[in-house]
Every structure is written in structure tokens, then in C-alpha cells.
Amino acid sequence: MSPKVTENHKEERKRSILExxxxxxxxxxxxxxxxxxxxDAVDLSRGGVYSYFSSKEDLFLSILEDSNNTYSKEIKDMAKHPSIWNSLVKDFENYKSASDTEDLFGAVQIEYFLINRLLPEKKIYMKERYQFAIEHLTNLFDEGVKKGEFNPKYPLDxxxxxxxxxxDGINIATIFLNKKDLxxxxxxxxxxxHLASLLGVIKE
Amino acid sequence: MSPKVTENHKEERKRSILExxxxxxxxxxxxxxxxxxxxDAVDLSRGGVYSYFSSKEDLFLSILEDSNNTYSKEIKDMAKHPSIWNSLVKDFENYKSASDTEDLFGAVQIEYFLINRLLPEKKIYMKERYQFAIEHLTNLFDEGVKKGEFNPKYPLDxxxxxxxxxxDGINIATIFLNKKDLxxxxxxxxxxxHLASLLGVIKE
Structure with a gap:
């Protein structure tokens, strides 16, 4: 087996464990x-799984890392869209039609951070994640300003x-309640x- | 000792355990x-504490019940205020000047509901709490409409x-981040x- 195949194989295994x-x-x-x-869920020995991930937390943080990368890519794709506003609206429309149980990993994330909220090093990590999200969104809005789509009423950040x-508010609510109740x-x-008004969306 | 004093004494003990x-x-x-x-924290024996509260969950739910009563009273007091809008604004101004750590019991509540989110009976309890909050706020807004203070753009509920x-969104953020970062x-x-616009606050 060539080393390249082995690397691919490893990557596949890693992915199947994460999923x-x-x-x-x-x-x-x-x-x-x-x-x-x-x-129990994957076709690997105990040692096999541990050779990829050292702990529950290691697994969890790897999933989080993946979702960060997806988020980052989605925001960057949106910025290239001919109309940033339309792509934002489309995103929220998808959110509306998603089933009640579609993104329950959000609940796991909040649980992880709540359990660890009294540990200073987790607070730092949480703050970094927040900054990461703020920066991506600010850049996206700024792209809209540059394109002449937005004339914002407040600082973009x-x-x-x-x-x-x-x-966050709507996500936490969907953990406990269904969309109809909300x-x-x-x-x-x-x-x-409201967002259209804050960003000063300029109608074509 | 008269039965009345004993009752007061019991109530005081119960309160000190809850605090x-x-x-x-x-x-x-x-x-x-x-x-x-x-x-360890109160001046009572193990049996003494258990005679008031049977478990950690019993204690927790009693604290929650107390906070429900406080919330209910606050909303009803607001409804009697000469200007409901001013009393709402004042409430948010107090929220601004409160210290970062003032209401961390909110974090404990979210933790409790997250831990129990997969148990159907807790989902029912959560939904009841949500309905309770919605009803109180809707009644408060409705009082403002009756008084001619509000001319709402959307259904009050x-x-x-x-x-x-x-x-919820701002509360969850304050658990992990400080107010300055937010x-x-x-x-x-x-x-x-935005709320003034949704409620159609009529300026005097």
C-alpha cells in the first residue's frame, strides 16, 4: 500500500469516527x-479509536473545529454573492424550513461551555470563538458596504x-421548545x- | 412556644437554606x-436540612419557584406604573449598570434544563415556564395598549x-463573556x- 493511500485511509477513518x-x-x-x-459505533478497536482521539473532549473539540471551518467557508461564500442581503435572507429562510431537530449539536456546545464555565481557560476559548464569529460577520457586512448594498446606522461590529x-437567543429556545411554540x-x-434597517439595506 | 412562632421559625429556616x-x-x-x-453551610443537621428539602432537585426547583413569584410580582408592579414604557426602559437601564456577576443563577437554570433536555417531563416544565413568561409580558403590553401608551405593529404575544x-440571547452571552466584550x-x-417601534410607543 502506498503511503498516499494510507493517508487517505486514515483521513476517512478519522472522519467516520467524528461523524x-x-x-x-x-x-x-x-x-x-x-x-x-x-x-461500539465504529468498526475499530479501542486502541484504533484512541490512536485518532485521546479523549471525549478531544473528539468534541475536533467536531467544533470542523464546524468553525464550515462557518468560515459559508460566510466567505456569502461575501462573493451578487447580493449579500439576498444571501443572508436566503440563509434565514433555510433556517425557517429546517426541521426542529436538525441542528441539535448547538445544544451540546452550550452544554459543554456551561459545564466548563467556571474554568478560566475555557472562558478564553469561548471569547476567541466569539471574536471569530464577530470578525467574520463584520467582514461580511463590510463587503456589503463596499459594494454599495448597505449604508449602516451603527458600527458594523x-x-x-x-x-x-x-x-443565540433563538437557538437556545429551539433546544427546549418547538418552532411552533416559538x-x-x-x-x-x-x-x-430590523436587520435591514440596522444595515441600511439600499433597495435596488 | 405557640404554633405561630414555630411556623415563622420554620419559614425562616427554609429561607436560610434556600439562600x-x-x-x-x-x-x-x-x-x-x-x-x-x-x-455544611447552614446551622442545621443533615436530618434538619432533609426535613425541608428532599433532594438537590427539590432545592433547585424551590429557588426557581421563588424567582417565578418575584418575576410575576415585578411585571404586575410595572403594569401599575404611570408610564409602562418608562418602567421598561428603567428596568433595562438597571440591567446595564448591574455587575457582570450579579445574576449568575441564570447560568444554573440553563445548565439544569440542558442536562435534562432529553427527558420529556422536563420539556413540559420548560414549555410551561415559557408560557408563563409570555402571558405576563403580553398582559403588560396589553395594559399599555389600554392606557393608550402603545399602538403595536405586531400581535402582542x-x-x-x-x-x-x-x-435569552444576551443572558447566555453574559455567562461566558463580560459586558465590555459584548x-x-x-x-x-x-x-x-426596536422595541419602541414594535410596540408603537406613543410619545407624549
Whole structure:
């Protein structure tokens, strides 16, 4: 077997472990998850799994890293869109039509950070993640300004913070309640109308 | 000792246990809290504490019940205020000047519900709490309409849901980040200005 094939094979195995782990995290939550669950779910020995991931936390943080990369790519793709505003609206429309249980990994993330909230090093990590999101959104909005799409009423990083606050609020609610109880779609519409005003979306 | 004094004494003891428990919940979180912590913190025997509260969960739910009652009273007091809008603004101004660590029991609540999110009976309880908050806010807004203070743009219960979404979002952020990082005051100002528009606050 050539080394290249071996590397691909390793990457595939790693990916299959991560995918299995993500499903189990969503099903059981962070606290109840044990490494044995993953070992049972994949076609690998105990030692095989541990050669890729040293702990539950290592697995969790790798999944988080993946979702950071996806987020980063999505925002950058949006910035290239002919109309940034339309692509933002489309994103929220997808959010409306997603099923109630589609993104429950968000619940696992909040659980992880809550459990660890009293540890200073996790606070630093949380702050870095927040800054990462703020920067990406600010850059996206700034791209809209440069293209003449937006004429913002507030500093862009303030709008980005406000954007994240609404998203966090609606995400946490969907963990405990279903979209119907939340009147989810009406909330999204109100937010989008407000966001258009904050960004000063210039109608064509 | 008359039965009346005994009742008062019992009530005082119960209160002192609840206050000690709340501090420990905030300091350690829900998961790490053990009944022994409370027994160590109050001037009562193990049996004494257990005669009032049967478990950690019993203690936690009693604190939650207390905070529900406080919330209910606050909203009803606001409704009697000569200007409901001014009393709402004042509430948010107090929120701005509160220290970063003032209401960390909110973190314990979210932790409790997250840990229990996969249990159907807790979902029902969570939904009841949400309905309770929506009803109180809707009644408050409705009082403002009756008094001619508000001319709302959306159904009042939709505005109430949106109000709670923003509050949840900003609360969860303050668990992990400090107010400065959040640009907290600017976010409150943006929200209040939006809320005034949603409620159609009629200027005198």
C-alpha cells in the first residue's frame, strides 16, 4: 500500500469516527457521552479509536473545529454573492424550513461551555470563538458596504454582536421548545426587517 | 412556644437554606452541587436540612419557584406604573449598570434544563415556564395598549416572544463573556429602540 493511500485511509477513518461521535453527542448530550459509545459505533478497536482521539473532549473539540471551518467557508461564500442581503435572507429562510431537530449539536456546545464555565481557560476559548464569529460577520457586512448594498446606522461590529445575540437567543429556545411554540417564522421576519434597517439595506 | 412562632421559625429556616443553596449553585453549578454543601453551610443537621428539602432537585426547583413569584410580582408592579414604557426602559437601564456577576443563577437554570433536555417531563416544565413568561409580558403590553401608551405593529404575544429571545440571547452571552466584550450597553440601546417601534410607543 502506498503511503498516499494510507493517508487517505486514515483521513476517512478519522472522519467516520467524528461523524459517529457527533451523532452520539446529539443523542446523549456531552455529559452522558463515553468513549465506549464511539468504539461500539465504529468498526475499530479501542486502541484504533484512541490512536485518532485521546479523549471525549478531544473528539468534541475536533467536531467544533470542523464546524468553525464550515462557518468560515459559508460566510466567505456569502461575501462573493451578487447580493449579500439576498444571501443572508436566503440563509434565514433555510433556517425557517429546517426541521426542529436538525441542528441539535448547538445544544451540546452550550452544554459543554456551561459545564466548563467556571474554568478560566475555557472562558478564553469561548471569547476567541466569539471574536471569530464577530470578525467574520463584520467582514461580511463590510463587503456589503463596499459594494454599495448597505449604508449602516451603527458600527458594523455592534450590528454583528446584535446579530449573534438574536441567533443565540433563538437557538437556545429551539433546544427546549418547538418552532411552533416559538412562533419561529414571525420572529425571523421581525429580525430580518430590523436587520435591514440596522444595515441600511439600499433597495435596488 | 405557640404554633405561630414555630411556623415563622420554620419559614425562616427554609429561607436560610434556600439562600445558602442558591449561593452554592451559583458558585459550583448544578452538576457539581451536592446536598452536603448545604448541610455544611447552614446551622442545621443533615436530618434538619432533609426535613425541608428532599433532594438537590427539590432545592433547585424551590429557588426557581421563588424567582417565578418575584418575576410575576415585578411585571404586575410595572403594569401599575404611570408610564409602562418608562418602567421598561428603567428596568433595562438597571440591567446595564448591574455587575457582570450579579445574576449568575441564570447560568444554573440553563445548565439544569440542558442536562435534562432529553427527558420529556422536563420539556413540559420548560414549555410551561415559557408560557408563563409570555402571558405576563403580553398582559403588560396589553395594559399599555389600554392606557393608550402603545399602538403595536405586531400581535402582542409575538412581541413578547421576540422580547424573550433577545433576553435569552444576551443572558447566555453574559455567562461566558463580560459586558465590555459584548458591547452590552449598545445592544440594549438598539433593542430598546426596536422595541419602541414594535410596540408603537406613543410619545407624549
Amino acid at each position: 459517529a461521535a457527533k451523532k452520539i453527542f446529539i443523542k446523549k448530550g456531552y455529559d452522558a457521552f463515553v468513549m465506549q459509545d464511539v468504539i 455592534t450590528i454583528a454582536r446584535y446579530f449573534i445575540t438574536f441567533n 412562533n419561529f417564522n414571525a420572529q425571523i421576519d421581525i429580525f430580518l426587517s | 445558602a443553596a442558591k449561593k452554592i449553585f451559583i458558585k459550583k453549578g448544578y452538576d457539581a452541587f451536592v446536598m452536603q454543601d448545604v448541610i 409575538t412581541i413578547a416572544r421576540y422580547f424573550i429571545t433577545f433576553n 458591547n452590552f450597553n449598545a445592544q440594549i440601546d438598539i433593542f430598546l429602540s
